[in-house]
Amino acid sequence: MAPTDEHQVLFAGGVYELHGMLYPHQEKGAPGIVICHPLFEERKSAHRALVEAARAFCSAGFSVLRFDYRGCGNSHGTFRDFGLDDWAKDIRAAAGFLATQGGCPRIGLMGLRLGASLAFSAASSAGATFVVGWEPVIDGTSYFQQELRKKLMKQMMTYGENQDSRAALADAADRGEDIDFDGYALSPRLYRELTALDLRKTAHHAGLPVLLSAVTHNAKPSAILAEWTDLLRESSDNVDVHGFRLPPFWNLVGLTDCSELIAETITWLQKQKNPSTS
Amino acid sequence: MTDDTESRLKAMIVERLFMRIQPEELESDKSLVEDYDVDSVSLLELVVGLEEEFGIVVADDDFSVQHFESVARLAAFVRSKRNSA
Numbered sequence: 041m042a043p044t045d046e047h048q049v050l051f052a053g054g055v056y057e058l059h060g061m062l063y064p065h066q067e068k069g070a071p072g073i074v075i076c077h078p079l080f081e082e083r084k085s086a087h088r089a090l091v092e093a094a095r096a097f098c099s100a101g102f103s104v105l106r107f108d109y110r111g112c113g114n115s116h117g118t119f120r121d122f123g124l125d126d127w128a129k130d131i132r133a134a135a136g137f138l139a140t141q142g143g144c145p146r147i148g149l150m151g152l153r154l155g156a157s158l159a160f161s162a163a164s165s166a167g168a169t170f171v172v173g174w175e176p177v178i179d180g181t182s183y184f185q186q187e188l189r190k191k192l193m194k195q196m197m198t199y200g201e202n203q204d205s206r207a208a209l210a211d212a213a214d215r216g217e218d219i220d221f222d223g224y225a226l227s228p229r230l231y232r233e234l235t236a237l238d239l240r241k242t243a244h245h246a247g248l249p250v251l252l253s254a255v256t257h258n259a260k261p262s263a264i265l266a267e268w269t270d271l272l273r274e275s276s277d278n279v280d281v282h283g284f285r286l287p288p289f290w291n292l293v294g295l296t297d298c299s300e301l302i303a304e305t306i307t308w309l310q311k312q313k314n315p316s317t318s
Numbered sequence: 319m320t321d322d323t324e325s326r327l328k329a330m331i332v333e334r335l336f337m338r339i340q341p342e343e344l345e346s347d348k349s350l351v352e353d354y355d356v357d358s359v360s361l362l363e364l365v366v367g368l369e370e371e372f373g374i375v376v377a378d379d380d381f382s383v384q385h386f387e388s389v390a391r392l393a394a395f396v397r398s399k400r401n402s403a
Contacts, residue, residue, distance in 0.1 A: 186362070200382070200383045202379075292359065
């Protein structure tokens with residue numbers, strides 16, 4: 041399955057030049073989807089799955105843009121200079137670019153892990169008409185703690201036991217020091233923004249159609265995703281949750297078959313093409 | 319000796335790590351890392367599973383390779399945590 045004309049694009053994200061891959065659909069006026077990548081090592085591990093998703097979405101009738109946030113991938117800037125607020129602005133810039141260059145009258149956002157968190161945070165200001173989140177990070181503090189555990193586990197595998205503690209690493213961050221975060225320098229600013237992230241308190245979707253895809257070992261949403269879903273449903277009856285039994289492909293080196301996840305997402309996306317008839 | 323903790327652990331490991339074997343095929347004394355290709359990411363999945371399914375808290379100083387060496391070692395670790403809780 042090859043889209044007709046995928047190609048690299050550059051567009052402005054503030055003063056930075058952002059790099060993207062555009063998958064334009066042939067049909068004029070096709071709706072658009074901005075794919076929001078996760079961050080850190082998850083970005084690399086998820087790359088292939090998101091490329092396959094972009095191509096499949098395009099073949100299903102959407103114009104699609106994948107892009108690198110400022111300081112990430114091929115985009116300009118240095119990673120440690122930025123934070124979540126900057127990357128949410130980049131999503132808005134990407135949506136604007138896709139609307140203009142892709143001729144898309146309506147734009148939706150689709151994100152994985154922290155990319156999903158950013159998508160939900162940026163949805164209203166980006167003018168999105170729907171949002172898809174694959175296993176979104178809902179609580180930044182829990183995410184931070186789990187990432188530090190990953191670091192300790194790697195140390196254990198290398199040295200037989202861990203060399204740090206999460207408390208010591210968090211103390212260093214609280215003192216304003218950079219800490220090594222999965223090979224990335226986590227700045228004090230990004231640490232503050234990450235640990236303040238809580239979609240249960242901040243993400244407003246303004247009644248937009250929302251698809252949440254739980255990717256777990258038993259296809260059941262985690263407790264926190266279920267809790268957030270309930271919160272979203274208090275203000276909207278347009279929140280769907282799908283569960284998939286898949287390994288955490290954003291953490292793995294090898295390839296994972298995400299075809300079912302992608303196909304189910306497309307089935308949901310098709311309903312968003314003509315929302316008045318669904 | 320296979321006890322209930324070991325059986326539950328084997329079922330959890332096979333399910334959470336998407337192993338293509340039956341739980342009872344997982345040998346208690348074999349190395350999870352050497353014989354079953356369990357890596358650091360998988361071990362973290364196991365830690366989360368231990369906490370969710372056995373109700374224990376795995377502290378940072380529990381991250382010692384001896385606890386995660388085999389199903390038998392892991393079961394001993396779980397029992398010691400539950401006894402000390």
